[in-house]
Amino acid sequence: MSAPPAPPSYPRIVAALRAAGCVFAEDEARLLLNAAADPAELTRLVDRRVAGLPLEHVLGWAEFCGLRISVDPGVFVPRRRTEFLVQRAAAVARPGDVVVDLCCGSGAIGAALAAAVGPIELYAGEVDPIAVPCARRNLAPVGGRVFQGDLYESLPVALRRRVAVLVANVPYVPTTAVGLMPPEARLHEAPVALDGGADGLAVLRRVAAAAPRWLAPGGHLLVEIGAEQVAAAVAAFAGAGLEPSPVTSEEYEATVLVGARPPETR
Template sequence: MSLSLSPAFSSVVARLRAAGCVFAEDEARLLVSAARTPVELDDMVDRRARGLPLEHVIGWAEFCGLRLAVDPGVFVPRPRTEFLVRQAAALARPGAVVVDLCCGSGAMGAALAAVAGPVELHAVDVDPAAVRCARRNLAPADGKVVGTVYEGDLYAALPAALRGRVDVLVASPPYVPTGAIGLLPPEAREHEPQVALDGGADGLDVVRRVVAGAAGWLAPGGHLLVETSESQAEQTAEAVARTGLAARLTHDDELDATAVIGTWPGGART
């Protein structure tokens, strides 16, 4: 009997549909395949039906073709951020020094390293739970270390030796205005950390801090890539330009993804 025709699978689909899960059949397949016992499956379906993000229930998320650990309480990487990875990969040569600020689970750094080839990757997050998860993804037990993860507030957590050496600096910082947090889906506002969502009154508090500090860390010809919303893109680009970087906007309609890219002028610093 195929999985889709089994009584257990049908029961899971029915429970998920009753809970309002739009993609009940797809989620049921993932839950059934992830559960090791019927008791564990029942518990996982119950947690999903109560509104926990699917990724927190099964323990992983697919991002840029990779299966990456996502622990409960950690920000779930969004498909739109794959656009930022593609933009960064096009700018990162093999061996590049790459920094991922507000790294969350480490998904973006892991994907960039996989796409761009061997890079010197450094990732930072202020949330201890995110740092623990990122270390699982970037320094796994098999010994194949992808990158180094630091706990702290943006640039303050980075080794001083990286100043002026960073070729690609990527950031998907919180950019939801405080007043709009309540409009997010319950999965996000109730189960993901506020620090990964809340960008302040206009959503740009952390974005501005990322932009303001970038020039001191970029190598000549280095690039800053920041994810933002389409409505915030012009303000973000203006902030990037004020730091002396050449700024440009890029957008992907299919993913509804927007990025601002700033490039530090080539040549030696004065």
């Protein structure tokens, strides 16, 4: 009986990942080595990554805001630039607030906000049935409740006019640009998490239009957008009666639009 093949060594893994086009081959090789329970599993993990699966789907988790977020195959992988969205939301949130993570995907934003702000009354909504169980695993430890459905249709009606912070990481890639995205995204993430319509803002407009019915007076809606979409997104927020304030981070190469619902006056 022949001996089983030797497990791939660190140099061999790095070489294989480089040949597959992985930019951070050394870092990925270390992560794969640490994740594998035995040589056979290591070989499977390396083969899946070389075949083009996102590293996060291979490992089963993504690092986001210092947290390890569970990410199932097919679920949108939280991006580092979205950490800026979390920072801006945390700046207007307070412990005890009602917070909604809409288009929640894995629930990464909600989990990160709970870690940054402290105890919050957290709800999340997601249309993709594949992502919902993943979000529930990530948000259960912080008491978050996850609902499946299209945008606000997923939320309990009792939340209307009670939401202090509404974060919606809406898809904002124009339809014609989805095909230009890296294969890891366009082949392995749900199209509903990427495609934002003709100009990338179709979902954003729907979220903005209905937000005043859900936000408490003085509450905030926050979304991530492309830098070239600021003018159109600001117009959508203003048209919905929100006071828009775009903010950009060079560090994260990200743009966030914050919309405040004006306080009610007597």
